[in-house]
Amino acid sequence: MPTYSNLDLVKQCDRFPYPQEEPEAYAQKVAGYYKFHVESCDSVLGFILPATVKELQWPDVWKVDHDRKTVLLRGRTREERDENVATTLAAERERAHFKILSGWRNELYPVYGPDRSILVNIERAASVLFGIVTYGIHMTGYVKTDDGLKIWVPRRAKNKQTYPGMLDNTVGGGIASGETPFETIVREASEEASLPGEYVVKNAKSCGTISYFDIRDERVAPGGEVGLLQPECMYVYDLEVPADFVPRPDDMEAEDFRLLSIPEVQAAMANGEFKTNCALMLLDFFIRHGIVTPEGEKDYIEIVSRLHRKLEFPGA
Numbered sequence: 001m002p003t004y005s006n007l008d009l010v011k012q013c014d015r016f017p018y019p020q021e022e023p024e025a026y027a028q029k030v031a032g033y034y035k036f037h038v039e040s041c042d043s044v045l046g047f048i049l050p051a052t053v054k055e056l057q058w059p060d061v062w063k064v065d066h067d068r069k070t071v072l073l074r075g076r077t078r079e080e081r082d083e084n085v086a087t088t089l090a091a092e093r094e095r096a097h098f099k100i101l102s103g104w105r106n107e108l109y110p111v112y113g114p115d116r117s118i119l120v121n122i123e124r125a126a127s128v129l130f131g132i133v134t135y136g137i138h139m140t141g142y143v144k145t146d147d148g149l150k151i152w153v154p155r156r157a158k159n160k161q162t163y164p165g166m167l168d169n170t171v172g173g174g175i176a177s178g179e180t181p182f183e184t185i186v187r188e189a190s191e192e193a194s195l196p197g198e199y200v201v202k203n204a205k206s207c208g209t210i211s212y213f214d215i216r217d218e219r220v221a222p223g224g225e226v227g228l229l230q231p232e233c234m235y236v237y238d239l240e241v242p243a244d245f246v247p248r249p250d251d252m253e254a255e256d257f258r259l260l261s262i263p264e265v266q267a268a269m270a271n272g273e274f275k276t277n278c279a280l281m282l283l284d285f286f287i288r289h290g291i292v293t294p295e296g297e298k299d300y301i302e303i304v305s306r307l308h309r310k311l312e313f314p315g316a
Contacts, residue, residue: 002272006283006292007299009269010306013276016213016229033229034064036130038073038081038111038119043314045111045119046131047229055097056129059088073120081120082108089126099224101125103161109134110177114314121177128216131229133313134174137185138281139204139237141170141193141247143259149289150261151282152247153268154192154254156275162221163275167268168254170239170247171195172278181235182206189239192254193247200239207236207288210280211309219276231311234277236284262291280307 004012017026033047048071058064061084063072075081093101108121111132127134141152151170158165173188175181185204189195214230241247247257260268266286269279284307286292294300 004270004272004279005299006297006303009276009279009283010212010303013214013280014212014306014309015215016231031069033131034069034071036071036073036132039075041113041119043114045113045313046133046231048129048131049227049229052098052129052228056092057088057095059084059091061088075120078118078120085120085122089123092126098126098129100128100221100228103221107174108177109174110316112314112316116314116316118177124174124176128228128230131231133231133233133311133315135181135233135235135316136172136174137181137188137235137237138169138210138278139171139185139189139239140281140285141195141239141241142285143241143243145243148262149291150259151265151285152193152241152257153260153265154247154249154257157253157255160253161224163219164222166219167274167278169275169278169281170257171237172234172281175235185235185237191250193257194250195239195241195245195247203239205238207238207284210234210236210277210284210307211311212277212280212306213309213311214276231313232277233311233315234281236281238285238288262286283307 017029019026034053035044036046036048061074073081073084075084092098093104103125105124107124109124109127110118111120111122113119122130143150154168156163156166156168171189171192173184175184186197186200189200190197211233216228216230217226265282268274
């Protein structure tokens, strides 16, 4: 099995070139993509692969400019733009060309403009086709024992469309349009770990955000599209749970939960057993709790900075 360093774990999830460090590679990447725009907003909202532009059927509510490499969504209001996107994607789902749409969630992700207003909402499963920034929450549930901290770690169900069978964070999920990060954490904690809402509301601690820019590979969804762009921002939470509480998956998205020591978690991370962005959340947890320190980690500064990447697009 592979042995990943902590920096390797970051690099496998934050893979898009940095303009300051790799200007030629960055410029080459960006020049090859189509830029996603919406009517009445000049900002680039995402990067779309040329293959996606070629294969997706664009009705006349879109303007595709192959010379300028732009894809413009028409619609003067958010409601109009939402309807135009929904109609387009419903047809694509029916056509069944893009395998990624087989994971249709009936859940909308927001796309923000420079003033932080929502410009349009896009079906979650289709978000990576447009390369937009997506938002989610992750929470680490831990127990204090005489032997140190231990973390509740679930294993994803083998029939999950993404990262099947891999280890996960205690609780995690996407933030749907109109939902706040804390509302999401309370809902997901109940669905994924049977954590009582009252306990989560009272004890969950907000610990900042993690951001990165990934390029999806075959590990995400075996047999699905690869190379799709996935810039993400995750709101991070900690939750100390009682020693006698055992999380239980309520939505059947996890096989089981195991209470692992920090060395056991670190060994599983080094072996590549964790879903890639979950390893980042755990690294952040280790840094905040003094488990990973400058004295013991030669790449400490780069790791910390890359856990908080400034993304190219407008955000929430």
